[in-house]
Amino acid sequence: MSKNTGLNAIEMQYLRLSLGLTTEQVANLSAASNEDVLAWEAGTQEAPVPLQKKLLDIDDIIEMQVLNTTDGIEELFKKEPKRRLAFVVYPTQALYTQYNPEFLSSLPLTELYNTAAWRIKKECKLLLEVDVSLVALDAEAYKAYRADTGASESRAKWAATQL
């Protein structure tokens, strides 16, 4: 067990789990091997401090996104109250990369974005008593919707039709 102020083995494990990541995904984020990640979580190797910091930073970014989005929804509901809201998430990395590239530098994996979305859903329920549904983007259905309606690019509008 580390005596410094860094994360110890079980903390590394629960940080990873709370982000919704597998050991393989953490390995890829840090150019380490899956065996390394397992060793960090077993306490037989210490996780590199830059990687600890990277995962903690990602968790902070997610918390900030939860805060900002929940605030945004609170504002929205002051003008236009409704009890349900749809929030698009991405079922695969390919769709996330294609449709949501602006998040890739801060939240590189679709799992991280979806984890943020889940926390937003929880926070909206708890603080605002608003039901947010996570709607997994269905690219074919979305294209058909845009072709049918002539709608401009708006995943949020499509998602609302899925409730």
Place this chain on the structure above:
Amino acid sequence: MSKNTGLNAIEMQYLRLSLGLTTEQVANLSAASNEDVLAWEAGTQEAPVPLQKKLLDIDDIIEMQVLNTTDGIEELFKKEPKRRLAFVVYPTQALYTQYNPEFLSSLPLTELYNTAAWRIKKECKLLLEVDVSLVALDAEAYKAYRADTGASESRAKWAATQL
């Protein structure tokens, strides 16, 4: 995708991940098969409502524990400020069951207890600027500590020696 107000496939998946559980563990909690859980998360089967409720209740219990413990630590620090605190967690289900049986009815798996501990650590950092370390119970070291010091049952005191 479900049209009702229950959890849809991706929500079931991220609820499970946020609790730190595997699909096998969710299957065991609900007397379903692992294949069932995979089908719920793929959207090819709907998760039974009682099980949805059970997982959401567990998440609520964890949030309540986070709130109560963070409040308790805030009180403690008013009287006796210190910058670091140890919080015992359980590396295996056997140790959790043996040493922490009072939690089994509300949080049956050590992973759920440890997920709560991780969230407590985060909340204490964020709200109180207090560093909480999760200390995995080492039963042999704990027994040796009690034999050496003649200390009565206090995992918290032992954990503090591990910082």
